[in-house]
Amino acid sequence: xxxxxxxxxxxxxxxxxxxxxxxxxxxxxxxxxxxxxxxxxxxxxxxxxxxxxxxxxxxxxxxxxxxxxxxxxxxxxxxxxxxxxxxxxxxxxxxxxxxxxxxxxxxxxxxxxxxxxxxxxxxxxxxxxxxxxxxxxxxxxxxxxxxxxxxxxxxxxxxxxxxxxxxxxxxxxxxxxxxxxxxxxxxxxxxxxxxxxxxxxxxxxxxxxxxxxxxxxxxxxxxxxxxxxxxxxxxxxxxxxxxxxxxxxxxxxxxxxxxxxxxxxxxxxxxxxxxxxxxxxxxxxxxxxxxxxxxxxxxxxxxxxxxxxxxxxxxxx
Ligand SMILES: Nc1nc2c(ncn2[C@@H]2O[C@H](COP(=O)(O)OP(=O)(O)O)[C@@H](O)[C@H]2O)c(=O)[nH]1
Ligand SMILES: [Mg+2]
Numbered sequence: 001x002x003x004x005x006x007x008x009x010x011x012x013x014x015x016x017x018x019x020x021x022x023x024x025x026x027x028x029x030x031x032x033x034x035x036x037x038x039x040x041x042x043x044x045x046x047x048x049x050x051x052x053x054x055x056x057x058x059x060x061x062x063x064x065x066x067x068x069x070x071x072x073x074x075x076x077x078x079x080x081x082x083x084x085x086x087x088x089x090x091x092x093x094x095x096x097x098x099x100x101x102x103x104x105x106x107x108x109x110x111x112x113x114x115x116x117x118x119x120x121x122x123x124x125x126x127x128x129x130x131x132x133x134x135x136x137x138x139x140x141x142x143x144x145x146x147x148x149x150x151x152x153x154x155x156x157x158x159x160x161x162x163x164x165x166x167x168x169x170x171x172x173x174x175x176x177x178x179x180x181x182x183x184x185x186x187x188x189x190x191x192x193x194x195x196x197x198x199x200x201x202x203x204x205x206x207x208x209x210x211x212x213x214x215x216x217x218x219x220x221x222x223x224x225x226x227x228x229x230x231x232x233x234x235x236x237x238x239x240x241x242x243x244x245x246x247x248x249x250x251x252x253x254x255x256x257x258x259x260x261x262x263x264x265x266x267x268x269x270x271x272x273x274x275x276x277x278x279x280x281x282x283x284x285x286x287x288x289x290x291x292x293x294x295x296x297x298x299x300x301x302x303x304x305x306x307x308x309x310x311x312x313x314x315x316x317x
Contacts, residue, residue, distance in 0.1 A: 022051045022273065022310045026084065030077050036069050044084075052242040054277035061087055061276075085307050092279045093303035100260055100285035104300040105134055111143070111189040112196045113222055113229040115182075117215065117256065118236035119203040119248055123264035123290055125154060127236055128198045129161030130290070130298035140195035142167035145185030147178035147218060150202040158200055164295065168194070178202065178214060179221040186225040199230070212255035219256075234287060236262045237278070245274045249282050263301065264290030275306060 029043030041062055048058040064087045065080075093101075114131075116124050125148070132142045144167045148154040152174040162169040170185035182199045189197045201218065204211055222229045235258045237245040245263075252258055266272050266289050275286055286301040 022047070025051060026081070026311075027077075030080050032077075033080075034076060036065075036080065040080075041066070048273065051273035052239075052277070053273035054243055054246060054281075057091070057277040057280040060280060061091065064090075081311065085311055088276060088310075089304055089307045091276055092307065094279075094283065100287055101301055101303060103287070105138065107135070107140065107196050109226075109229075109231050111186070111194045111226070113186055113189075113199070113226060113231050114197065115199045115201060115215075115218065115222070115230040115233045116236060116262075117201050117203060117233060117252060117258070118262075122203075122236045122238040122241075122248075123262070124148070124203070124236045125157050125161065125200055126293065127234075127262050127264060127288065127290055127298065128158065128200050129165065130295055131196075131198055131288075132161060132165040132167040133295035134298065135196055136165045136167065141189075141192065143185050143189040143192070143194045143197045144169050145182050145197060145199040146171040147181040147185075148200045148202040149174055149176045149178055149181065150204065154200070154202070167198075168192070179217040182218045183221040183225060186222050186229065190225060208251070208255060215256045232259045232287075233257060234260050234262050235284070236264060237274075238265050239263045239272050239274055240265045240268050242274055243277070246277050246281065249278050249284065253282065253284070258284055260285050260287035262286075262288045262290060267291040267297070272306070272310065279303075 025047035026044065029047045030040055033040050045058055045062055048061060049055055053061070065083060068083050068087065116128055118124050128144060132144060135142045142165065144158060144162055146155045146158050146169060149172065155171055155174060159169055159171065168188070170181060170188055172181050172184070178201060185199060186197050199218065201215065219230060233256060235249060235252050237248055239245060261278065261284055263275055263286050278284065289299045289301045291297045291299060
C-alpha cells in the first residue's frame with residue numbers, strides 16, 4: 001500500500017492501475033470539483049457501477065446523496081466523500097446486519113449448527129476450513145459434515161482441512177446421502193458435546209428443484225437431532241464475480257432460508273461493491289469476509305470497516 005499515493009497520482013493523470021480501484025474511481029470522479037453538478041453525479045454513478053455496486057443500488061445511493069446535498073450544504077470533496085461513506089454505510093448496515101456482525105465468531109448454541117451453501121467454486125469448503133481453524137484456536141470442539149458427496153475431491157479437500165485444524169470429520173464417502181451425513185455429524189456432535197457443527201453441501205444450481213429438495217432434506221435431518229437447527233444457513237458468494245453473486249443470492253434465497261453470507265475472494269478484487277447491492281436488495285447480513293486461501297484469511301465482516309477499507313487511501317491533500 002506504500003506506493004499507493006504515487007500510483008494514485010499516476011492514475012489520476014494517466015492510465016495508472018489504481019484508477020481501477022473503487023477509491024481511485026470515486027476520487028477521479030470528484031477531485032477538484034467544488035459543486036455537485038450533473039457531471040460529478042454522472043462520474044460517481046459510473047464509478048459505482050463499475051465497482052459492481054449495481055445499477056439500482058447506485059441510483060439509490062445517488063438519490064440519497066442528492067437529497068443530502070440539497071439539505072446539508074456541500075462545500076468540497078472531503079464532505080462529499082464523507083457523505084458518500086455515510087450513505088454507503090447506512091445501506092450496508094441496517095440494524096439486523098449490525099446485530100449479525102456483532103455476533104462475530106460467537107457460538108450462541110451448543111452445538112451451534114451451521115449449514116454452508118453456495119455454488120461450486122465460491123469457497124464453501126475453504127471457508128469451513130477457515131472457520132474450523134478459528135474455532136479450534138478458541139479451544140472449541142468442531143465437527144464437520146462432508147455433505148457435498150457429489151465429488152470425491154470435495155471430501156478429500158475437507159479431510160485435509162480437518163487434519164490441519166483438528167476438526168472431527170464425518171464422512172460417508174462420495175455418492176452418499178447428504179442428509180444422512182448431516183444427521184450423523186450433528187448426532188455425533190451432540191453425543192460428544194461439541195461446540196459447533198459445520199456442514200458442507202453441494203451447490204448444483206442447474207437443477208433448482210433438486211437443490212431445494214436436497215437442502216430441505218438436510219435441514220429436516222438436522223432438525224431431527226436438534227430442535228431449531230440449523231441455527232444458521234450461510235450462503236457463500238465469490239465477490240469477484242460481481243453481479244453474478246447477487247444473482248446467486250437471489251436464486252438461493254428462493255430455495256432456502258439464508259440467514260447470512262460469507263463473501264469470499266475480497267483479496268482478489270478491487271470491486272467488493274457487490275456487498276452493497278446484496279445488502280440493499282436482499283437484506284441479508286454479511287457475516288464473514290474471505291481474504292485469501294489460508295486458514296487465517298477470514299474476518300468477521302464489519303460494515304464500517306468495509307466502507308473504511310474502500311476509502312482507506314482517502315488523504316486528499
Ligand atoms: N483468493 C482467495 N481464494 C479463495 C478464497 N476462498 C476460497 N478460495 C479459493 O477458491 C477455490 C474454490 O474454493 P472451494 O472452497 O473449493 O469452493 P467450493 O467449491 O465452494 O467448496 C479454491 O482454490 C480456494 O483456495 C478467498 O477468500 N480468497
Ligand atoms: Mg467444496
